[in-house]
Every structure is written in structure tokens, then in C-alpha cells.
Amino acid sequence: MTQTVEPDVEAAERPTDSPQARVDAWLSGFEESLRQRDLDRAVGMFAPTCFWRDLVAFSWNITTVEHRDGVRDLLAHTLEGTDPSGFTTSEPPEEAGGVTTAWITFETAVGRGRGLLRLTEEGAWTLLTTLYELTGHEEPAGAGRPMGAEHGAQRGRLSWRQRREAEDAAMGETTQPYVLVVGGGQGGIALGARLRQLGVPSVVVDDHPRPGDQWRGRYNSLCLHDPVWYDHLPYLKFPDNWPVFAPKDKIADWLESYTKVMEVPWWGGTRATHAAYDEDAGEWEVTLEREGRTLTLRPKHLVLATGMSGKPNLPNIPGMDVFAGEQHHSSRHPGPEAYAGKRVVVIGSNNSAFDICGALWEHDADVTMVQRSSTHIVKSATLMDIGLGDLYSERAVAAGVTTEKADLIFASLPYRIMHTFQIPLYDQMRERDRDFYDRMAAAGFELDWGEDGSGLFMKYLRRGSGYYIDVGAADLVADGKVKLARGEVDHLTESSVVLDDGTELPADLVVYATGYGSMNGWAADLISQEVADKVGKVWGLGSDTAKDPGPWEGEQRNMWKPTQQEALWFHGGNLHQSRHYSLYLALQLKARQVGIPTPVYRLAPVHHLS
Amino acid sequence: MTQTVEPDVEAAERPTDSPQARVDAWLSGFEESLRQRDLDRAVGMFAPTCFWRDLVAFSWNITTVEHRDGVRDLLAHTLEGTDPSGFTTSEPPEEAGGVTTAWITFETAVGRGRGLLRLTEEGAWTLLTTLYELTGHEEPAGAGRPMGAEHGAQRGRLSWRQRREAEDAAMGETTQPYVLVVGGGQGGIALGARLRQLGVPSVVVDDHPRPGDQWRGRYNSLCLHDPVWYDHLPYLKFPDNWPVFAPKDKIADWLESYTKVMEVPWWGGTRATHAAYDEDAGEWEVTLEREGRTLTLRPKHLVLATGMSGKPNLPNIPGMDVFAGEQHHSSRHPGPEAYAGKRVVVIGSNNSAFDICGALWEHDADVTMVQRSSTHIVKSATLMDIGLGDLYSERAVAAGVTTEKADLIFASLPYRIMHTFQIPLYDQMRERDRDFYDRMAAAGFELDWGEDGSGLFMKYLRRGSGYYIDVGAADLVADGKVKLARGEVDHLTESSVVLDDGTELPADLVVYATGYGSMNGWAADLISQEVADKVGKVWGLGSDTAKDPGPWEGEQRNMWKPTQQEALWFHGGNLHQSRHYSLYLALQLKARQVGIPTPVYRLAPVHHLS
Secondary structure, eight states, X not given: OOTTHHHHHXXXXXXXXXXXXXXXXXXHHHHHHHHTTOHHHHHHTEEEEEEEEEESTTTXXXXXXXXXXXXXXXXXXXXXXXXOEEEEESSOOEEETTEEEEEEEEEOSSEEEEEEEEEETTEXXXXXEEXXXXXXXXXXXXXXXXXXXXXXXXXXXXXXXXXXXXXXXXXXXXXXXXXXXXXXXXXXXXHHHHHHHTTOOEEEEOSSSSTTHHHHTSOTTOBOSSOXXXXXXXXXXXXXXXXXXXXXHHHHHHXXXXXXXXXXXXXXXXXXXXXXXXXXXXXEEEEEEETTEEEEEOOSEEEEOSOTTOSBOOOOOTTTTTOOSEEEEGGGOOOSGGGTTOEEEEEOOSHHHHHHHHHHHHTTOEEEEEEOSOBEEEEHHHIIIIIITTTSSHHHXXXXXOHHHHHHHHHHSOHHHHHHHHHHHHHHHHHHTHHHHHHHHHTTOOXXXXXXXXXXXXXXXXXXXXXXXXXXXXXXXXXXXXXXEESOEEEEOSSEEEETTOOEEEOSEEEEOOOBOOTHHHHHHHTOHHHHHHHOOOSOOOOSBTXXXXXXXXXXXXXXXXXXXTTEEEOOOSXXXXXXXXXXXXXXXXXXXXXXXXXXXXOOXXXXXX | OOTTTHHHHHHHHSGGGSHXXXXXXXXXXXXXXXXXXXXXXXHHTXXXXXXXXXXXXXXXXXXXXXXXXXXXXXHHHHHHHHOXXXXXXXXXXXXXXXXXXXXXXXXXXXXXXXXXXEEETTEEEEEEEEEEEETTOOOXXXXXXXXXXXXXXXXXXXXXXXXXXHHHHHBTTTBOOSEEEEOOSHHHHHHHHHXXXXXXXXXXXXSSSSTTHXXXXXXXXXXXXXXXXXXXXXXXXXXXXXXXSOBHHHHHHHHHHHHXXXXXXXXXXXEEEEEEEETTTTEEEEEEXXXXXXXXXXXXXXXXXXXXXXXXXXXXXXXXXXXXXXXXXXXXXXXXXXXXXXXXXXXXXXXXXXXXXXXXXXXXXXXXXXXXXXXXXXXXXXXXXXXXXXXXXXXXXXXXXXXXXXXHHHXXXXXXXHHHHHHHXXXXXXXXXXXXXXXXXXTTOOBOOOTTSOHHHHXXXXXXXXXXXXXXXXXXXXXXXXXXXXXXXXXXXXXXXXXXXXXXXXXXXXXXXXXXXXXHHHHHHHTOHHHHHHHOOOSOOOOSBTTBOXXXXXXXXXXXXXXXXXXXXXXXXXXXHHHHHHHHXXXXXXXXXXXXXXXXXXXXXXXXXX
């Protein structure tokens, strides 16, 4: 052992310099400075470059503040009401590469929180604080689970089934929901389950007859593009034998079972046709068509969970009225079965376009894909391994990274610097699948990796589009089985699609895989254009990249947090986001229901209408 | 520290005498003696008084051998074929009260096993060996889970739903099940789920339209009498918010969802009307009525999962043909709703009788319970705390006793001495609820605690009857709200029940809560009396107590193991037993399906016909 190493060994043995000691010292100093309302000292405990992300615990918002000025501002506005205390580690901190990482818990004036702290020599580099329950309003689970049976004999008591039936019959007649969730896909169901557990009277309404029908109605070969470890719903995990990529009918059946097991009040065959907010009464008036009957609900809060993709973008191309064949947006595509032997032109080259082209080819259609702009493609297995493997995989589970931990680790990475963590991963992916990308390029397909090379997940967060997770259809393009055309569509004739370079593509069917608009389009339809404009664009970070204009927002616009329209909320995203963020949305609603003060820190201003 | 303690401390520090060292030495010695086929040495490693319980791993049976002679006999017959190896501890052994307890794993010639070993100074006192998977036939779970999506484009491929539909359509037409499970309650469903995971082509048939209907059809206030921690099904646990005692409609919905999620091939509206075994073909011919259509299945194995309670015992009482009111067996009782203001006589004083009396009283019927013999009553909360709390409770879960561990600990207690562990628990219960028992006695109710004071679970294992888990109805008897009569029924008149002491009980309804026969009664109905007699009595241990005549059997008769009728099996029991023993039954069937030799050690002889 050399001289130079020995001092380090000694230092490591000195308990005052262990990761645990460093974190303990930081937490106690932070707590003390907060108790004394000593902002200078508290702010000084953060590194000059730092990010504090708060999910509802301090801010009653989903917000990230940056650097010491941001920390000061957050504390100046929220400290008095939050009155945090009891900061402690929940397991031994770990040190790697000069960063000490610690799982922490704490309490606020009204609830209990957990978080993740990363310390460098300069102080706190990243801090995540999240609220997970409201004191006195804990969910009935584990030792607090309901008894079920009511022991003892009582005349006139109702059974569980009778109580549920009575509750359902009364809803909208003699009782009103506190929350109405419009949209009963995975997002609405996950939120509905959380609201149910929190005892918030709610109804989730959906046009489809049964939970899961959104999946059932889609093309036959569809499977989830995200793997099972990423897709769990709250409370009830998929069993260990669940497929890595669940087939669409299987996930549909799961959602239906889940809705029943979690007792989510889910109204099928129900369409919300109009909503208006009565500011004086502090409630919405929502008109519904329920199985042929018109009724009105008066919820205090309205959540739109109608799909983060928003309303379909149908382009306005000259000749669409002349075209004699069939044409529809990808969201209306009925699947490939009826198109064997037909000539199909699919306009677009992202996820939907590839999925539809692949299924059409499998069913012997003559398919041409029209690529209008570059697309980012990642092979599913590669994405799963390199992109998600450390957090969401069998390997992660074996290493003790539960879904809940993975969600918090993910949430702890500040959006501002997330791309810097992503870029090296996508560099690895490009290297691993180099042959594949060469073949795609040789076939004339225009590839990209995001403007800054940060890949798929950043594209998802910024614009929710522009990529394809390859589950096999890309090879069809590389091999020429699905024909590729490049350019803008100039016009349609009676029987073809004509591109701007004059290429004419004969077509029996044209599929517009042309994406979706912002979710506030749903608000325009259901409420008014005025409210849609007041709320502004939904989704995106303000990264100043394509389809995500600046200024920087720091968080996804309008998602799971208060909006400029009082009592209007947006919920959605992939299964991971539905699971994780439904908790914070549910806690915000529960707090309002029981009259806990919820002063919102830094309600986001609106910079873009859509 | 005193002189007398110090030597012990030193001994504990000596690694050769640690629990781990003692267990390691025993396991390596045992393994070596087995490898050398040195029975004398192997047998000598057991204590003179010892119990080795084997679940399928060595014996291809469910069997307990006792003492050194028994161990020698088991090894003499099974060692060559089992060829066990790799005995090791799976976690650090623990020592308490002179007994060292160790979780172990091992391998056999065909599979992998786990078990529980208890060592005393004399050697092995109890040994549990269980098979949990067959090498090369592991269940597809965790890292081995199916992919779901088939990446790549293939023409003509079927989706998951299409494959399932095709499979269902072919079953019984172009394909045959390897196993037919008659009875689709929790037992058949749990077994069906395991067979599905093991890839054994199976069908579970049930008369009811939907899974769970067995529960739905029962009286309104029914809840499970066992708590949630005891009731999990295989693969998919109840969520943390599941009630302690699930209401019957909620457990019904769970069973329905579970059946779908686990893809159990469950045929509703299907009644098996006749079965005959063709010895030459080695298969059953089973006639089914399926939704109005007659069809024949030819499974290799037939499992009766029609309820461990067997067929209803309807007594033959003079005057039953004269009685002008309504009369039915408790299993046919439609619930209390129609009997407000009616005079009801319930004959019997066990679980069903109390449940029915309680519900009738709640619905304003005038109820009399006729107690014919003594009943063992335990209050539900007390049973849960003292009887199950160490193994199945939130406290057990918090202490690391998972359901799977609890099942194995329970399975490791030899039936021969189980009552000695039970008696002190029931002594505690009697003490805790002394006031309650005094009140019952004062009301004239005749109580017992089992012939040897060993209480409810031994009664359940021995005879499956003779007790009531009190969820409140006992107080109605104590308070005189439900009237109590004592004695045998002598006869019925047109309008009353007359007891042997001349007491006349006017009645509009008579409920015969008179219990059930042996499960081989189902075999008599479905197959033949000859086969029912060949198989003999089902359930019970041969304890030579009431309704469980000797000789001692060592295991429950005919349950989950080979019977005297080739290819006929019985499955059932409470949710705990359905969960745990379905594994061993499924492995026995899987081994036969894939041609693994399954020489059965000590097939139990038949001593009683019913």
C-alpha cells in the first residue's frame, strides 16, 4: 500500500467524512436554517449551479428552480406555509464520482415527503422534494386497510355490492363528484384509482363502452412499445409472468380488470359535450351524454385526460376533396385487414406511420411511406437495454431499483440538464446499431437524433413526436418492401398523391399519419376557445427546439399542475407518467377537497396558444 | 458479566458452533451420505424422534415419514431416482430454544427444491422437502417472461387475441386437454393458473356462467372468514388496500379478473355429466353439457375441484314429506331477503348455521337455531391475532415472513404433532375471550375446543367441520335474539320441527345446516360408486377423533396427490391450501405430461369409504 493511498483510507474511516455523515450534516444544517427562516444560510448550502425540483411538497406546483437565486425565491415564497422538518435519510447514502446521493424523507405542515439529494463539494447539486401523503388523509392500505367484513349483527346494513350500487345510482342525482375526469384510458384510470383511495368523490367518463376499448379498437398486431417494468399502474403491479411488451388486447383486459378491482367509478358510453366554469359557485357545469341520456354534473374540478397527443392534425392538402379513394387520419385507421392488394400511401414517417405500414405490408397491401421530414429511429431492444435498463428492467429490479424508486430517480434529473445525460446513451445506441442505420440511410431514409443528439426521450418530452421505436417495420423500408418516397405532398388527384417533385403515387387509400395538436385543443372543443387560449399550449419544455418553442419553462407545460384556468387540469402521458404524476395531481385535488391551503408557487405564464 | 455467562459467549463466537456452521455440517454430511447411498449414515443424522415431510421432491407424493425407520424407508425407495444434491442454506439459519432452523435449497435429478430443516442436538428433528420447479420446464416469469410483441414483420401472424381465440375454438374439437379440472371455484382457478404457466393444456369447467359466481350467489353479508394475508392466489397478490375480510362480491370480481389476467381456460355454463377411465388408452372420456351442447373431452388426467366440503348431507327426518313450509339445505339457502317476519328453524350450529341465522335476524326473521352437538367457536379477531398472526398478518409481512415463506413454515409442522403447537394457542384464545364464552354457556350453548383442545385448525384438517369463526352472530345467540334449542330433531309436522324432548318449533322455513359428505361422493356421481369406493374417503388425517377415524394417515386423505384410481386427483381446500398445494399438484401433472418418471412412494391405502 503506498503513501498516497493511505491518507484516503484513513479519511474514509473517519466517520465525520462518510457519505452518511456528510448527508446528515447537510440535512441537519438545512433543517436548522429553514427552522430559523435563515434564507442566506439555506441558500448557501446549495452549489452555485443547482436544481431543486419540487413536486407539490413546497410549491403546490410541479416546478424546478435553478441556482441559488431560484432556491432563494422558492423558499421566500413557500417556507412559511410549508414549515418543513424531520429531514432524514431513509437508507445509507452512496458516493460515486464526487457525488453523494441520498434518499431522504421529511415532513411538512400538512403532509409527508420523500426525495433525493445529490451533494457535491460545493453543496447540494440537485434536490428533489415530493409530497406522498397528507397527514390525516393517509390512504387505507397495509395496516390501515379496511376491514371489509363488519363484524357484529346490524339490521338494515348494506353489503359491499349494495353500497357500491347505491353510490353509483346516487352519483349525478343526489350527489356530485368533486372531480370529473374526462377520458378513461390508462391516465384517467390511474388517476381515478388514486382519487378513490384518497376518498375524493370522482367520476371518470369515457366514450367507449368498456375500459381498455381504446386499445382493443386499434390494429391487431399492436403491442406496447415500452417494457413491462416501465408500465405498472399504481397499487397493483403486473404479475411476474407479464410479457415484456404487452399485446394491446391483453393490456386492454388488464385495464378493465384494474378498473373493477380498484373500484374506479368509470362511466362507459359517456361523452362530455360541454363544460363551463361558474366562478361564483366555484364549480363546473358539465353536460354529458350517457348511454343516450343527457345529464349534468357539477364537479368542483375538471381533469382532461383525453390523451397527451391531443387532437388529430388533419392536413389541408389541395385535392383532398377530389380524391376518390378512402382517406383518414392515422388515429382513425381501422387496421390492415380490408386492404390486401390495395395501394396505400401513408403520409408521415413516425411511430404511427411505421406501425401502420408494417401491418399493411403483413396483410399484402402495396404500401408507400411518404417521408416529409427526418425521423429519429431507435430499435426497441436497444432502447430497452441502454435507455431504460438501469431504471426499468429485470436487472434494475434485481438491483433493488423498484418501480417507485426508478420513478423518483427519473424525476430527480432536472429537465434543464437531462439532455446531457441522454446524449451519451444515444451515442451508444447509434454505435451498437450502426449497420441498421447505414441500411436505412442507403434506402434513402432521412434520420436524425434530435437537434442536440439527445434522442428519443427528450423528443418525447419536448414535442411528443418525431420518432419511431422500431419493432420491425423499419427493415421493411430498408429492404424496399415498404416503398419510400420523400418530399412534401403537393396535391391529391382523383386516384393518387402527388409530391412537390412531381412524383405521382397511385392510391386506393391515403393515411394521414400527420400527428396531433396540443391538448388544449380538447379544452377548446369541450369548454371554449377562450379557455383554451387562456391555458395555452400543453406539453413541451420550452427547449427552443422544433415544435417546442422557448422561452424555457422548466417543466412540461400545464401537465398535472394548476393552469391559468382555475379548477382545470391536464393529465396524461405514457404509463410511467400516468402512474407517477397521478399521485401529485391526486394530492393537489385531495388537499383542495379537504380545505388544506394550497398556495401555488409560480403559476406558469402562457407563451404559446398551441 | 458473570462467570457462568462468559463460556456461552465464547461458544457463540466460535464459528464451528454457529447455527450456520452446524447447518452446513449437517447438510454436507447428509448430502455426502446420500451421494454414497449410505443409508445408515443418512438415517443416523436424524433425531430418534423425527419427521420428514416431502412434497413431491423425493416421493412424487405428499407424505410424511416418522422417525428413523420412516426416513430409512423413504430413502430406500426414493434415493436412487431422486439423486439429490446441492443442499445449501438460502439465508442464515437461526437458533432458538435449542432448535436451529434453516431455509434450504437443493436439486434433484429432475428439478429444484426448497425446504426447511430443524436441527436439535440429536440431529434433524423436522425436515421439509418440496419441489418447486422441473428443470427445463421452468415457468416463464421474471427474466424468462414472454416478450409479448414479436418484433419484425411476418405475414399471416396472429395477434395474442387471435391465438387465444383459436386455441379456445380448437379445444375439444381438434385438440384435447391433458388435464380436465371439474370445478372452477378458487381451487380450480388456482390450479388452472399454474397449469397454464407450466404449459399443460388444460380446461377448467364450471356450471356457473362466470368465475366467482359461486360467491356471488351466496347470502349478501358474506365475507371471507380468513384474512387477506392468508388468501392470496398464486402469481398475483391482492393489492395493499385489499380488505382484511373481503366481501363475497369483491372476491368474486377478483376471481373473474384473475381468471382473465392469468389466461386460465375457464369454461362457464359447463357441467360434467359423466366420466369413465379407459385404462388401455390411458385417458378419461368425459361427457360435458356446455351451454346446451353435449361434447366429449378425452383428458389424460381428471381433477375434481368441486369443493372440499363434498356433497350436501341432507338428513332423513320423519315428516320432511309432510312439512308444508319451505325447506332446504344450507348450501341452497337463497339468503334472508324473502323471510322477514317468517319463523325459521335452522338445524345445525356450525359456520353455515350461524351465518344464516345472523343474516336472517338482520332481515327481521324470527330465528331458532337447533344445536344437536357441541360447537367450537373462536372470535375472528382473536383467531387472526393469536392463531395466524405470526405467519399471516401485516406484522408477519413486516417481519419478512412473505406468504410463500409462511406457507412453507406451516407445511413444515408435522401433522402428527401439530396439535401440540395448537393447544397453547387455543388456551390463550379461551383466556382472552373468557367473558364471551361465559355468556354463550349461560345462554345454554354447548361449546367445545376439539377433543384434545387443539381448536379450529385441527378440526378443519381432521373433519372440515364442527366450528364457527365468530364474526358477530354468536352474540345474537348469547343475547337471545336468535333463539336456541338443544337436542336431536325427532320429526317434522306440517308446520313445525319437533325435537326429541318434545319441544315444538313452529316454522315457515327449515334450513338444514347439516354439513357435507366426503368429496369422493362427487366421484360417485360423475364416475361410479365403484371408483368412489376404490378411492375412499377424502380429507382428514386419521386422527381417531370425531368424523376422522383412524388409522393414522399422516397426510390429508387423497388431497393433491395420487389416489388409488389412476389419473384421478382431488384438489381444494381454503384459499391458503388452494394456493400452496396447487403447485405440487401442477408439478405432478406436468411431470407426467412430459414423461418424467414419477414413481409414487407409499400410495395411501383406503381404510374408509366415506
